[in-house]
Amino acid sequence: MLAAAMPLSAQQPPPRESRSAEEMASALVARMNVDEKLPQLLNTAPAIPRLGVPRYNWWTESLHGALGTIPTTNFAEPIGLAATFDDALVQRVAAAISKEVRGLHALARRTGRTGRIGTGLNTWSPNINIFRDPRWGRGQETYGEDPFLAARMGVAYVRGMQGTHPGWIDVVATPKHYAVHSGPESTRHHANVYVSRRDLEDTYLPAFRAAIVEGGAGSIMCAYNRVDGLPACASDLLLDDVLREAWSFKGYVVSDCDAVKDIRANHHFAPDAATAVAAAMRAGVDNECSGATLTDTDGLAEPYREALQRGLLTMADIDRALVRLFAARYRTGDLPGLRPLSTDSASPEDVGAPAHAELALEAAEKSLVLLKNDGLLPLRADARIAVVGPLGDATRVLRGNYSSPQSAPPISVFEGLRRAMPDAQVRHVPYGVSHTDGDPVPTSALRTPDGEPGLLARYYNAAKAPPARFAPGELDTWIRDTGFEPAPVVTRVERDVNSRSLDLAQVRDVHRVEWTGYLVPPESGTYRLGIAGFNGEMRFDGEPFVDLSKASWNSLPTMKTVQLEGGRRYPITVTTQARILTGIGMVWKRVSETPEADLRAAAADSDVLVAVVGLTSDLEAEEAPIEVPGFKGGDRTSLDLLPDQQGFLEAAKATGKPLVVVLMNGSPVNLAWAKRHADAIVEAWYPGQSGGLAVGNVLAGHVNPGGRLPLTFYRSVEDLPPFGDYDMRGRTYRYFEGTPVYPFGHGLSYTRFDYAPLQVQPHAGGASEGLVVTTEVRNSGDRAGDEVAQLYLDFPDTEGLPRIALRGFRRVHLAPGERRTLRFELDPRDLSAVDAAGQRQVMPGRYRVFVGSGQPGAGVAGRDAAFAIDRLRPVAR
Numbered sequence: 001m002l003a004a005a006m007p008l009s010a011q012q013p014p015p016r017e018s019r020s021a022e023e024m025a026s027a028l029v030a031r032m033n034v035d036e037k038l039p040q041l042l043n044t045a046p047a048i049p050r051l052g053v054p055r056y057n058w059w060t061e062s063l064h065g066a067l068g069t070i071p072t073t074n075f076a077e078p079i080g081l082a083a084t085f086d087d088a089l090v091q092r093v094a095a096a097i098s099k100e101v102r103g104l105h106a107l108a109r110r111t112g113r114t115g116r117i118g119t120g121l122n123t124w125s126p127n128i129n130i131f132r133d134p135r136w137g138r139g140q141e142t143y144g145e146d147p148f149l150a151a152r153m154g155v156a157y158v159r160g161m162q163g164t165h166p167g168w169i170d171v172v173a174t175p176k177h178y179a180v181h182s183g184p185e186s187t188r189h190h191a192n193v194y195v196s197r198r199d200l201e202d203t204y205l206p207a208f209r210a211a212i213v214e215g216g217a218g219s220i221m222c223a224y225n226r227v228d229g230l231p232a233c234a235s236d237l238l239l240d241d242v243l244r245e246a247w248s249f250k251g252y253v254v255s256d257c258d259a260v261k262d263i264r265a266n267h268h269f270a271p272d273a274a275t276a277v278a279a280a281m282r283a284g285v286d287n288e289c290s291g292a293t294l295t296d297t298d299g300l301a302e303p304y305r306e307a308l309q310r311g312l313l314t315m316a317d318i319d320r321a322l323v324r325l326f327a328a329r330y331r332t333g334d335l336p337g338l339r340p341l342s343t344d345s346a347s348p349e350d351v352g353a354p355a356h357a358e359l360a361l362e363a364a365e366k367s368l369v370l371l372k373n374d375g376l377l378p379l380r381a382d383a384r385i386a387v388v389g390p391l392g393d394a395t396r397v398l399r400g401n402y403s404s405p406q407s408a409p410p411i412s413v414f415e416g417l418r419r420a421m422p423d424a425q426v427r428h429v430p431y432g433v434s435h436t437d438g439d440p441v442p443t444s445a446l447r448t449p450d451g452e453p454g455l456l457a458r459y460y461n462a463a464k465a466p467p468a469r470f471a472p473g474e475l476d477t478w479i480r481d482t483g484f485e486p487a488p489v490v491t492r493v494e495r496d497v498n499s500r501s502l503d504l505a506q507v508r509d510v511h512r513v514e515w516t517g518y519l520v521p522p523e524s525g526t527y528r529l530g531i532a533g534f535n536g537e538m539r540f541d542g543e544p545f546v547d548l549s550k551a552s553w554n555s556l557p558t559m560k561t562v563q564l565e566g567g568r569r570y571p572i573t574v575t576t577q578a579r580i581l582t583g584i585g586m587v588w589k590r591v592s593e594t595p596e597a598d599l600r601a602a603a604a605d606s607d608v609l610v611a612v613v614g615l616t617s618d619l620e621a622e623e624a625p626i627e628v629p630g631f632k633g634g635d636r637t638s639l640d641l642l643p644d645q646q647g648f649l650e651a652a653k654a655t656g657k658p659l660v661v662v663l664m665n666g667s668p669v670n671l672a673w674a675k676r677h678a679d680a681i682v683e684a685w686y687p688g689q690s691g692g693l694a695v696g697n698v699l700a701g702h703v704n705p706g707g708r709l710p711l712t713f714y715r716s717v718e719d720l721p722p723f724g725d726y727d728m729r730g731r732t733y734r735y736f737e738g739t740p741v742y743p744f745g746h747g748l749s750y751t752r753f754d755y756a757p758l759q760v761q762p763h764a765g766g767a768s769e770g771l772v773v774t775t776e777v778r779n780s781g782d783r784a785g786d787e788v789a790q791l792y793l794d795f796p797d798t799e800g801l802p803r804i805a806l807r808g809f810r811r812v813h814l815a816p817g818e819r820r821t822l823r824f825e826l827d828p829r830d831l832s833a834v835d836a837a838g839q840r841q842v843m844p845g846r847y848r849v850f851v852g853s854g855q856p857g858a859g860v861a862g863r864d865a866a867f868a869i870d871r872l873r874p875v876a877r
Contacts, residue, residue: 019337021331029319034318042289043058059257061117063402064688066118068107072100073689074689077666078141079666082149083367085149085790089362095160100351103349116502121342122173122218122328123172124221127175129182130182134711134717135184136184137622140665145712150207154208158216159215169218172219172328174218175211176221178221185622189262190262198836200838202802202833204726212243212247217251233262233283234285258291281317281321295580296468296469361693369709370749376679385424386428386605392429392610395411398691401686405585410689413695416697430595432592432593433561434591435628436616436619437559438557439588445519446495453495455517457515459504459513475579479579512578513576523566524566526561527590530586535584537575538586548584554621554624556618572586608658609660611648611662614641615665617666620666628642653677661682669713670714706811709747712743733803743858746860751785752779753787753814756776757775758773760772768870770826773791773823775851778818779818783816787811789809791850796847799836804856824851831847841873844872847869848867
């Protein structure tokens with residue numbers, strides 16, 4: 001009885017190497033009763049006070065930066081990280097993010113908010129789905145279209161996130177979405193994806209295998225869709241035969257949010273909720289993410305209780321899942337006994353560290369791809385530069401999706417050029433109204449009632465403490481009946497309108513926030529002004545202005561056009577109710593009523609036009625309720641730029657001034673016109689908090705661009721098979737038979753590189769057992785720069801095999817005249833291909849290997865060589 005009342009930390013024996021995380025988890029689970037066990041299967045795991053177990057929320061995101069209540073570091077979107085072709089860099093980025101995730105967990109322990117999203121020591125990243133079709137709105141989250149590149153980047157991310165200690169894990173990485181999942185967004189909850197055995201093994205599984213087998217990922221997330229008739233979260237093939245048997249996975253499986261519900265509600269694979277959870281758990285799902293946890297809905301564990309009562313599940317099934325989950329919590333130090341507690345090894349001060357900001361700038365610079373340069377770049381140091389286009393001064397676009405609205409102050413391209421080129425005359429020319437509008441209003445344009453920078457924020461708690469759980473649909477009624485306290489529990493100055501509070505221990509999960517002060521525009525003109533997010537209201541200049549009460553998740557910002565006088569103080573009030581979940585921000589955009597006339601006037605007084613155009617992650621997005629030209633439901637219906645942007649580029653060209661096109665986007669855009677008419681093109685992706693400075697440094701020549709495209713840039717969706725068809729024929733550089741605008745692997749430099757002839761050395765047991773390819777690369781230009789040496793295999797002429805396939809890459813920095821020997825070791829898996837039956841093997845026949853600056857046949861520097869394999873060699877799944 002005494003032991004049962006003691007906290008877990010007091011009962012825990014001292015760490016011993018022989019006492020594994022699984023042993024400690026088994027001992028803990030054995031002491032739980034059924035009422036304590038079942039709620040632990042959901043993503044919001046309640047505390048078990050008698051055992052000293054704190055509450056825990058498994059929902060944590062850190063795709064390219066931690067998401068927290070205090071400013072975190074925002075790195076380039078994963079598609080941009082893939083463009084670096086630098087897996088060592090990606091590992092460093094992930095390690096920095098991991099440290100910030102642990103810092104946020106330490107903050108949550110300090111404030112008692114560990115049950116909320118973003119406070120756990122696991123993360124639902126990386127997204128290593130193959131970006132097979134440019135229409136997919138979430139392709140920006142991935143590492144591109146090639147399985148080999150995605151595998152290397154995925155392994156790097158997992159290792160950086162989890163750390164390298166053999167017995168501990170810093171933050172558990174969760175590769176997602178397993179498997180065969182890449183749009184359309186509109187069908188993801190009910191799609192039945194049929195895929196050939198060859199495509200499954202050759203395209204859709206390799207990155208996941210690498211993340212598990214090589215990276216050692218401690219978790220994996222199963223997808224919404226069905227694969228060949230079986231829901232991915234109830235698939236014995238995926239979760240048992242492949243994951244646990246072939247790959248020997250020992251970690252835990254989490255469902256995508258509401259994927260277990262989809263088994264019943266959308267796939268109709270199970271007749272009721274109890275059967276659905278049983279199907280998922282018996283297939284191998286250990287932790288269910290439910291969207292209803294966002295509103296603290298009660299009763300979510302009841303289907304598991306019913307499944308037990310009906311004999312659909314056994315207690316052994318429940319215990320097996322719980323041991324896997326608690327073993328992970330021991331490994332991360334969330335529970336004591338195996339390693340130092342997370343609060344002893346991390347601090348909130350680690351979040352947004354200066355060294356992380358430096359790394360974010362490095363990653364952004366390395367992600368930039370120079371697609372075209374007719375000699376205009378680098379720009380003259382004293383050039384007169386007009387920054388034009390809708391994204392020239394934009395900051396929201398830098399962040400991409402799945403990123404915190406709070407980071408270091410973002411640097412636009414306009415501001416980045418001003419910093420990078422202090423001797424130049426850099427001016428910004430406002431654009432017209434656009435679907436891409438909506439940047440956070442900066443602190444510099446906000447004043448509190450007392451005249452300080454920022455706004456005065458008042459937090460009002462619910463009039464009584466909310467219950468731990470609400471009956472389904474009860475939350476809104478409870479808030480209406482309960483109301484809020486008349487006096488604020490916290491009053492403080494905040495730098496902008498943003499969803500905060502997890503750093504405030506005294507603020508309840510249900511509360512009201514009011515920001516008051518003044519908007520002070522820096523200059524007179526036409527502005528679009530409003531708020532973004534959901535569940536908020538804004539008053540402007542004493543009048544009601546915007547109401548988001550009917551706005552849905554992932555909507556575009558709600559904005560109105562107003563005339564503002566520079567330096568004038570306009571009273572503003574923004575309010576929101578935090579109903580467990582919250583999300584709001586105040587946004588604006590300076591626009592022109594005569595953009596093309598302003599463009600012509602600026603061009604007359606400029607040496608060069610830098611047009612910043614592209615997309616935003618609000619248009620290409622996750623299941624977004626948006627339908628504008630070229631976009632529907634989060635996916636794209638066209639590869640063209642928005643019509644207003646294309647017309648604007650043509651008007652810019654018509655001025656006769658040299659034109660640099662800077663593209664910001666997460667997916668391929670038809671650049672056929674720009675390829676013909678622009679003087680230079682820079683692909684910038686969504687480059688993170690310092691992205692504008694990275695662009696400025698490249699245009700100024702302070703940084704020599706070295707990124708390469710991780711995607712094929714097609715001309716039109718008409719060149720592609722139907723979006724919902726997962727057959728790889730006709731897709732990606734490996735199977736596309738047409739001529740792209742820009743090919744996978746393409747990227748230019750301000751210098752030149754040459755390659756020596758290849759040396760190919762087979763393994764002692766023959767080429768089928770592996771070989772070594774050696775060459776020398778030389779910087780033959782007059783600038784230092786990065787070269788990305790890419791190794792491609794051309795397979796024997798066999799029906800269904802890829803045209804070519806990437807099997808190696810090295811990013812190297814070379815001074816002018818410097819030479820470097822490159823050595824690529826190819827093992828049987830690297831040399832293998834997949835036959836029609838789905839068997840991976842090294843096939844006999846004649847091969848060619850190419851090493852160079854891009855794909856063979858693309859007119860780039862490189863060398864090739866032939867070799868033969870004389871016998872078949874099977875390769876393990």
